[in-house]
Structures are given as C-alpha cells and as structure tokens.
Amino acid sequence: MKIKAASAWSAAQSEEFYGFKRWGANHFSVDSEGFVQVQPLADGRTVRLMDVVDEATSMGLKAPLVIRMQDTLRHRVTQLNEVFRKAIKDEGYKGDYRGVFPIKVNQLREVVDEVVSAGKDFNYGLEAGSKPELMIALAMHEGGQRLIICNGYKDKDYMRLALLGRKLGKKVIIVIEQLSEVDSIIEISKETGVKPMIGFRVKLQTRGEGKWAMSTGDNAKFGLNTAEILFAVEKLRAAKMQQCLRLVHFHIGSQVPNIITIKAAVTEAARFYCQLAKMGFPMGYLDVGGGLGIDYDGSRTNFESSMNYTVGEYARDVVFNIREICEASGVKVPDIVTESGRAVAAPHSMLVVEVFERINKHESLGKQHQPKSRHKIVDDLAVLLKNKARLGRLERFHDALQKKEEAFSLFNLGYLDLENRAAAEQIFWQICEQIDKESDKAGYQPEELHDLKKLLADQYVCNFSVFQSLLDSWALKQLFPITPLHRLKEKPTVNAVLVDITCDSDGKVDRFIDLQDVKDYMTLHPLKPGQPYYLGIYLTGAYQDIMGDLHNLFGRVNEVHVFLEDDEPNGYYIEEALAGSRVSEVIEGVQYQWEELCRKIKQQIDHATKKDLIKPREGVRLVEFYEAQMQAKTYLNIEQNGKRKR
Ligand SMILES: *Cc1c(COP(=O)(O)O)cnc(C)c1O
Numbered sequence: 001m002k003i004k005a006a007s008a009w010s011a012a013q014s015e016e017f018y019g020f021k022r023w024g025a026n027h028f029s030v031d032s033e034g035f036v037q038v039q040p041l042a043d044g045r046t047v048r049l050m051d052v053v054d055e056a057t058s059m060g061l062k063a064p065l066v067i068r069m070q071d072t073l074r075h076r077v078t079q080l081n082e083v084f085r086k087a088i089k090d091e092g093y094k095g096d097y098r099g100v101f102p103i104k105v106n107q108l109r110e111v112v113d114e115v116v117s118a119g120k121d122f123n124y125g126l127e128a129g130s131k132p133e134l135m136i137a138l139a140m141h142e143g144g145q146r147l148i149i150c151n152g153y154k155d156k157d158y159m160r161l162a163l164l165g166r167k168l169g170k171k172v173i174i175v176i177e178q179l180s181e182v183d184s185i186i187e188i189s190k191e192t193g194v195k196p197m198i199g200f201r202v203k204l205q206t207r208g209e210g211k212w213a214m215s216t217g218d219n220a221k222f223g224l225n226t227a228e229i230l231f232a233v234e235k236l237r238a239a240k241m242q243q244c245l246r247l248v249h250f251h252i253g254s255q256v257p258n259i260i261t262i263k264a265a266v267t268e269a270a271r272f273y274c275q276l277a278k279m280g281f282p283m284g285y286l287d288v289g290g291g292l293g294i295d296y297d298g299s300r301t302n303f304e305s306s307m308n309y310t311v312g313e314y315a316r317d318v319v320f321n322i323r324e325i326c327e328a329s330g331v332k333v334p335d336i337v338t339e340s341g342r343a344v345a346a347p348h349s350m351l352v353v354e355v356f357e358r359i360n361k362h363e364s365l366g367k368q369h370q371p372k373s374r375h376k377i378v379d380d381l382a383v384l385l386k387n388k389a390r391l392g393r394l395e396r397f398h399d400a401l402q403k404k405e406e407a408f409s410l411f412n413l414g415y416l417d418l419e420n421r422a423a424a425e426q427i428f429w430q431i432c433e434q435i436d437k438e439s440d441k442a443g444y445q446p447e448e449l450h451d452l453k454k455l456l457a458d459q460y461v462c463n464f465s466v467f468q469s470l471l472d473s474w475a476l477k478q479l480f481p482i483t484p485l486h487r488l489k490e491k492p493t494v495n496a497v498l499v500d501i502t503c504d505s506d507g508k509v510d511r512f513i514d515l516q517d518v519k520d521y522m523t524l525h526p527l528k529p530g531q532p533y534y535l536g537i538y539l540t541g542a543y544q545d546i547m548g549d550l551h552n553l554f555g556r557v558n559e560v561h562v563f564l565e566d567d568e569p570n571g572y573y574i575e576e577a578l579a580g581s582r583v584s585e586v587i588e589g590v591q592y593q594w595e596e597l598c599r600k601i602k603q604q605i606d607h608a609t610k611k612d613l614i615k616p617r618e619g620v621r622l623v624e625f626y627e628a629q630m631q632a633k634t635y636l637n638i639e640q641n642g643k644r645k646r
Contacts, residue, residue: 015488023539035486064354068111068559068560070110072348073114076343077115080099083312084315085097087312087315093323095336099122099124101125103126112136116140125171128152130152134150134158147173154177156187163194196244198245201251202229204265206264206265210256215252229272233281245283251339252265255307257302257304258309259308265288266322273334278331285335285337289338290342297479305478305479342543347541350537351470352536354638355460358494359461370423371417381403384399384400397431397452432452432455454521459498460527461500461501462500462535468557469544470548471548480513482512484536496522502554553586560578580635583632586634
C-alpha cells in the first residue's frame with residue numbers, strides 16, 4: 001500500500017524543514033509553487049532557480065551546473081564595508097576600514113572583477129598569497145588608495161613584482177612571513193631603488209576553535225615569533241628602512257566559529273601593533289586577516305560549521321578592541337584591514353546536481369524469492385518478523401543481526417544456496433524496517449536503533465563528482481546546506497544519502513546540516529520515472545571552485561553567471577555561460593593527444609574491418625562515434641525515457 005502524503009504538506013513546511021531561513025541569510029526561500037527562489041540582493045526581487053536550470057539546459061548546459069549570482073557577490077562586498085563603516089562611526093573610531101579580498105578564495109576573473117567593481121566606493125583592495133595571484137591583483141587593481149596585501153612564501157621575483165606595483169603608485173604591502181624575507185626585501189629594495197611598504201605577520205599565541213585551530217601558536221607554518229620580530233626590526237634599522245614598516249598582520253585560520261577567539265586575537269595583535277608604533281615605526285595599518293565565518297548549518301553556534309556571531313558583531317568587536325588597546329597605550333589608531341574571503345564569496349554560488357538513480361538495499365532483493373526448500377535459518381528469521389510483539393525492539397534487532405551473520409557463515413560454508421541467502425537478507429531488512437517504524441512512534445532511541453535509520457537510508461546517485469565540485473565535503477568533512485530545488489509542496493518521505501559517479505567509495509555526501517550536531521541522512525522526495533530531480537548545494541562560492549580535482553577525469557562543470565534584470569520576464573538574465581570540460585580537454589591534461597587516440601582507434605577498427613569482424617559501414621559509424629565522444633562532456637549524459645517534466 002502506498003501512503004498518499006502529498007496533500008498534507010506545504011511549501012512553507014518545506015522552507016522550515018530544510019532550514020532555508022536559518023542558513024539562507026534572507027537570500028533563499030521557497031515560493032508558493034514549491035520552487036526554491038534566490039533573492040540575490042535581499043531586496044524582494046527573486047529568481048526561481050529552476051528557471052535558471054531550465055534555461056541553462058536549453059543552452060546545452062545540463063547539470064552538474066554552477067550558478068553564480070553576481071549580485072549576491074556585490075551585495076556581500078557592500079555589506080561587509082558598510083558594517084565596518086557603521087562600527088567605526090558608532091565607536092567614534094578615528095581610523096578607516098581598508099578591507100581586501102583574498103584572491104585564493106575564488107580566483108575566477110568574473111569574481112575578482114565583480115569584487116573590484118563593487119569595492120570602488122569603499123577603497124576595497126585585494127590580497128595575494130602567491131606569485132600568480134599577485135600578478136592578477138596587480139593588473140586588476142584600480143586606484144591609489146586601495147591596498148594590495150602580499151602574503152605567502154615569496155621568492156625574489158615575487159618581491160620584484162610587488163615593487164613594480166609601488167612604481168605604479170599602488171599601495172602594495174609586502175607581509176614578511178619569515179625572517180629570511182627581510183634580507184631579500186632589503187636587497188631588492190636596493191636593487192630597484194624602490195622603498196617598499198612592509199608588514200610583519202605575527203605568530204599569535206591565541207588559539208582558535210574550529211578546523212584551522214592549528215594556524216596559530218608555536219607550530220604555525222607562517223609568521224614571526226617575538227624574537228624574530230625583534231631581529232627583523234634590527235635588520236630594517238640597519239638598512240635604514242625603518243620608514244617602510246607599516247603594518248601588523250595575523251590570520252588565525254578560516255571559519256572561526258567563536259567570537260571569543262576573534263576578540264582575543266585582535267587584542268594580542270593590537271598589543272604588537274602598539275609596541276612597534278612606540279618603537280618609532282610609522283605603522284598605520286592593522287590587518288586582522290580572514291576567519292570571518294559562514295553559518296553553513298544555520299544554528300548560530302560555535303559548532304565548526306556555524307558561527308556564534310554576526311558580521312556586525314565581528315566588525316564592532318574588531319573596532320572596539322583595537323581602539324581600547326591603542327587608547328590605553330597612547331598610540332594613534334590604525335586603519336583596519338580585514339582579509340575576509342569565505343564570508344564574501346561563499347554565498348554567491350551554488351551547485352545544481354541531478355539525482356538519476358536510487359539504490360535501495362531491501363527492495364532490490366526482491367520480495368518474490370521463495371526458496372524451494374527453505375533453510376531453517378530463513379524460518380528463524382521469518383519467526384522473528386512475524387512475532388514482533390514478543391520481544392522488545394532492541395532484542396529483536398540483536399537476534400536478527402545474529403541470524404543474518406549466521407546465514408552468511410552458512411553460505412560461505414556451502415550450506416545455504418542463493419535463493420535462501422536472498423530470502424534471509426530480504427527478511428532481515430524487513431525486520432529492520434519494522435523496528436524502525438516502531439521506533440518512530442517511541443520516544444527515546446537507543447543509539448543502535450538510531451543508526452538503523454542511516455543503515456536503511458537509500459543512496460541517491462547524483463551526476464557529479466565530490467572531488468571536482470565539493471572537495472571540502474570530502475577533505476574536511478565540511479557541511480553544506482542541500483535541498484531539492486522543486487517539488488517542495490510535496491512531503492519528503494525518503495531518507496537518503498548522496499553518492500556521486502566517481503569509482504571511489506569516498507565519493508559521497510553522508511553528513512548533513514542539523515541544528516544539533518550532524519545528520520547522517522537527509523529526507524528527500526521519491527524519484528519519479530522520466531522526471532529529473534534536482535538538488536541545490538548552497539554556499540559553495542569559497543574555495544570549492546579551485547580546490548576540485550580531476551578524479552576519474554570528471555572535469556569542470558557547466559557554469560552560468562546570473563544577473564538580476566527587472567525587464568526580463570523571469571527577473572534575471574544569464575550574462576555568461578561557461579561550458580564544462582570536454583573529454584578531449586581532460587585527457588590532454590594527462591598527456592594524451594586526442595587526435596592520436598582517435599587515430600589509434602581508427603587503425604584498430606580498420607584492422608577489424610579487414611578481418612571481417614566489423615562491417616565497413618559499421619566501422620565508419622564507430623569511428624565517428626568515438627570521435628564525437630571526444631568532444632562530449634565528461635559527466636553522464638542522462639537520457640530520460642519518456643517526456644521530461646518537472
Ligand atoms: C586564506 C586566507 C585568508 C582568507 O580567509 P577566510 O577565512 O576565507 O576569510 C585571509 N588571509 C590569509 C593570509 C589567508 O591565508
């Protein structure tokens with residue numbers, strides 16, 4: 001019997017169920033028709049995401065698809081700057097805010113372009129952590145007031161590039177990460193005759209929480225400890241370059257979940273700043289690095305996928321603590337630099353994946369398997385299934401587990417045939433489902449029975465690669481909010497985990513956001529034959545685009561850049577469409593030439609034709625097919641039988 005559930009559910013219930021309001025920060029909601037809509041500027045203008053997916057599909061850009069909302073990016077840059085302006089005004093702070101965008105978070109030209117353009121009125125600058133990033137920053141940067149902050153390990157050419165920027169009148173600050181860089185910068189300054197602007201990255205003792213807690217302290221990879229700072233100071237003095245020291249920098253790691261950590265780090269760094277200022281260095285900037293979080297799970301806690309503060313609170317705490325320390329030390333307050341990357345970039349893009357298959361343990365075993373002669377073990381299990389009232393849930397579960405193990409042993413020893421093994425497995429899963437249903441009605445769940453839910457969850461197979469598009473989910477166990485993009489007027493009834501199409505058992509998403517801790521499965525809609533089912537994975541604009549790799553040679557995915565446009569019927573237009581990698585492109589990346597492969601295949605087909613293994617006409621067709629596949633995308637080309645409907 002199928003339970004008809006659709007009627008007792010509403011779009012509003014879905015909105016609550018998937019937590020849109022909590023993690024979506026006013027940007028995401030569900031419309032009355034049950035479709036997810038995005039509000040890039042949080043100003044009431046919305047775009048239905050399925051419209052974008054449909055339009056992209058009609059352009060030949062099927063899922064997996066990255067949707068980049070350029071307006072959201074602009075909105076975040078504006079928001080961050082305005083929040084700091086307000087904090088500075090409210091606190092009566094005498095310095096300015098001079099934020100920079102760390103390019104490593106998302107190097108895509110359209111992203112950097114948008115950030116530079118959005119930051120024009122705020123003198124919002126760029127941060128580079130490597131030579132290639134600096135080369136982007138130098139060329140894309142505009143204006144004499146905006147900063148370029150140079151972090152990361154540097155060779156002499158990196159420093160020469162930074163000084164090239166100085167020659168062009170740009171405020172380029174070289175942040176010293178290790179003592180040897182002081183010698184290099186002195187040397188290059190002499191060589192070029194350009195006076196650099198220098199910052200010191202200090203190794204703070206303040207230890208954070210979250211995944212990047214090891215970015216500070218004695219074993220941190222970057223920064224100068226106290227003794228090294230004093231050495232560096234002497235070196236600059238000896239070279240008569242005191243006037244070059246302008247900035248103190250720290251970075252305590254990304255996604256700092258607890259505001260207490262931020263307060264402590266800012267306080268410690270402000271002390272360093274004041275001491276150096278009192279030693280007679282000109283200074284002028286205090287750079288508090290990145291770390292500003294994103295509330296991926298919407299819980300507003302200090303859990304690692306969340307943050308227990310708002311951007312406003314962050315700005316006020318940074319401004320307030322710097323002012324307090326400077327006042328107490330009698331030092332003029334600095335301009336404040338932040339390098340927030342994740343907080344600026346994460347919300348602007350999302351990934352759309354298509355679920356095309358469901359793997360279900362119990363159904364696929366087939367209820368029809370009635371062995372001709374039933375083995376006793378199957379009878380035992382059947383008794384457990386039938387006499388459910390006799391034993392408690394937990395005891396029944398243990399008994400069933402024991403019988404299942406026994407059945408496998410019997411099979412291995414040759415005492416159980418395939419039919420009986422199938423029957424045993426099938427009855428076992430039926431018992432599990434039965435226990436699980438009873439558990440739903442009971443209050444307290446013993447842990448084993450709770451885990452049963454995960455055990456019983458389906459696997460929804462999605463046409464994408466975790467390693468290409470959601471690397472941090474695998475590498476760092478980072479959580480991202482995930483929801484269906486449509487059908488949200490229907491009650492979700494299927495517990496599932498997501499698996500990708502790589503041949504890697506790690507290629508899956510089986511940890512999901514929850515208000516408490518982490519959920520092992522999510523609840524989705526049953527798949528309907530012939531109808532695509534799309535999921536949105538949100539807040540993926542930071543780091544995921546560039547960290548992804550070519551595992552199994554699944555290449556870059558399709559991508560569209562969306563702008564709000566009141567004159568368009570659906571309220572938006574696609575400004576740019578980037579086609580994902582073709583097979584020929586990814587195999588060239590591993591040193592094959594696709595023409596060469598085509599030639600080799602043609603030779604083999606010709607040979608087979610000569611030997612009459614293939615008919616000449618078919619041979620021609622096969623050569624053409626192979627060649628055409630070279631230009632195909634790397635992901636599955638899902639051919640739906642019947643009409644596509646959503
Ligand atoms: C990565 C990095 C950032 C960006 O950090 P977020 O947490 O993404 O804001 C800022 N500064 C430095 C030095 C970094 O290495």
